[in-house]
Amino acid sequence: MSIDAVADIAAIHAAVDMECMDLPQAAHTFSGIEMAMWDVLEQKRHDPVYQLLG
Numbered sequence: 001m002s003i004d005a006v007a008d009i010a011a012i013h014a015a016v017d018m019e020c021m022d023l024p025q026a027a028h029t030f031s032g033i034e035m036a037m038w039d040v041l042e043q044k045r046h047d048p049v050y051q052l053l054g
Contacts, residue, residue: 004044006052009037 003009013034020026042049 003040
C-alpha cells in the first residue's frame with residue numbers, strides 16, 4: 001500500500017486496529033510506525049505535518 005494521502009494513513013490505522021490491537025504491545029509499536037508514515041507523507045507532498053493534520 002502506498003502513502004499518498006491522509007486517508008491512506010487512516011486506512012492503515014484501521015486495518016491494524018482490526019487485526020492487531022488485541023496484542024499487548026501493538027499500540028506502542030504502531031505509534032512509532034504511524035509517525036514514520038506521517039514523515040513519509042510530509043516528504044512526498046512537501047507539506048509540513050501540522051498542515052496535513054489540519
